[in-house]
Amino acid sequence: MTTASSAGDAAVTGAAYTSFLSQLPFFGGVPAEDLAAFANTVLVRNYPPKTDIVVQRQYGHSMFVLMNGAVYVHAVGPDDVSLRLGQLYRPGDFFGEAALLGRGERTATVTSETEVTLLEIEKHRFDLLTRRHKSIREHLEGVYHARAIATYMRTHRYLSLLDDATRAELGRGARLRLYQRGDTVQKKGDPADSILVIKDGVVKATRLKDGNLSILAYFNTHDVVGVSDGGTRDFNLEAVGQCEVIYLPRGGFSMMMMKQPEVARHFGKDDMHRRAAMADVGSTVMAAAQAFLSAGVEVESLLVINLDRCVRCGNCVRACHARHTHTRLDRRGPIFKRRAQIERPGSAGARSGATAPRRSFHKAKHEHIMLPSSCRHCRDPECMIGCPTGAIQRFADGDVDINDNCIGCENCARKCPYGNI
Numbered sequence: 001m002t003t004a005s006s007a008g009d010a011a012v013t014g015a016a017y018t019s020f021l022s023q024l025p026f027f028g029g030v031p032a033e034d035l036a037a038f039a040n041t042v043l044v045r046n047y048p049p050k051t052d053i054v055v056q057r058q059y060g061h062s063m064f065v066l067m068n069g070a071v072y073v074h075a076v077g078p079d080d081v082s083l084r085l086g087q088l089y090r091p092g093d094f095f096g097e098a099a100l101l102g103r104g105e106r107t108a109t110v111t112s113e114t115e116v117t118l119l120e121i122e123k124h125r126f127d128l129l130t131r132r133h134k135s136i137r138e139h140l141e142g143v144y145h146a147r148a149i150a151t152y153m154r155t156h157r158y159l160s161l162l163d164d165a166t167r168a169e170l171g172r173g174a175r176l177r178l179y180q181r182g183d184t185v186q187k188k189g190d191p192a193d194s195i196l197v198i199k200d201g202v203v204k205a206t207r208l209k210d211g212n213l214s215i216l217a218y219f220n221t222h223d224v225v226g227v228s229d230g231g232t233r234d235f236n237l238e239a240v241g242q243c244e245v246i247y248l249p250r251g252g253f254s255m256m257m258m259k260q261p262e263v264a265r266h267f268g269k270d271d272m273h274r275r276a277a278m279a280d281v282g283s284t285v286m287a288a289a290q291a292f293l294s295a296g297v298e299v300e301s302l303l304v305i306n307l308d309r310c311v312r313c314g315n316c317v318r319a320c321h322a323r324h325t326h327t328r329l330d331r332r333g334p335i336f337k338r339r340a341q342i343e344r345p346g347s348a349g350a351r352s353g354a355t356a357p358r359r360s361f362h363k364a365k366h367e368h369i370m371l372p373s374s375c376r377h378c379r380d381p382e383c384m385i386g387c388p389t390g391a392i393q394r395f396a397d398g399d400v401d402i403n404d405n406c407i408g409c410e411n412c413a414r415k416c417p418y419g420n421i
Contacts, residue, residue: 201243
């Protein structure tokens, strides 16, 4: 199976495709002269059969519009089982809109079934157009929300166990919300009329007690919040970085739990363990976690140096230089102190009788951790916003890098929240 990188492409010139683009629903209302100018920036892509055009869990910067041929959509679900999600074959069908909306990784793979011709719309060109015509983005957001909810429910470890009719009924009243760092997802005392599923990202649960804010837990991607809530929420939820949350109506979710006892057992077990952990949480551990996360929760690739083990040989800097032609690593940055892990003798194994080491935290010994200045390949790279030439971009493997068409405006350096450019 070939990959998209081997397919032919050519720049669209003139207004040859303006009429075709004007028939797409999200371009409705865009003046003809603006659409004609935009058509000059679109690329034509031709792919042979059995070619992966976009790949699940890779990053992208384009959306594709089908002109002729057929493609099918599939994704890896629970237990690494491949799921066929649908087929696109009508001229004007499109996919990959999540990349234009800045949603990070591709959620599914799209593969050509026949020879196909596609129009590729790049993100930085799309952003320029939507500054003047916000209705385009609003339309694509609506399409993305419906598709994202349906796809996610088919690939979630528990919701995927439901039959298609039950899953469709549950998803009918579902909503998708995007939050940025520091946004309030819910407040203590809010009506508990929905179940929250963390589609992507991290949120933290907090509660104010005696004037002090206690961090109760962190909910990660795929976690579910509110299964056993009463009439109101009993803690606050705050987005730690960019995250997406799916709201499932409580009425429909409760009905599903009654009809599907096996699925309900999975949700109930997870919720019970989470509640127990929140009751026993230690404030010191959570405070340290919060300090660490606030310094780099957005990251996809984070380099950490244990200063108590580092001998200052400089090999990490030389390796970085060898990999990237020029060094991207500066051994300066915030330093954290954490309890050191030690190994203690464990108990005898139940079957083999062997004694295994058991890890625990030493109460007195600490070690010092530094986050050096290097690109963290953020999930939502602020440095890419507003680049006038599109020189800074994310590649399919998640790396963020600057191409040779950079004009040195320093826009990306000013926007990097960690000062690493």
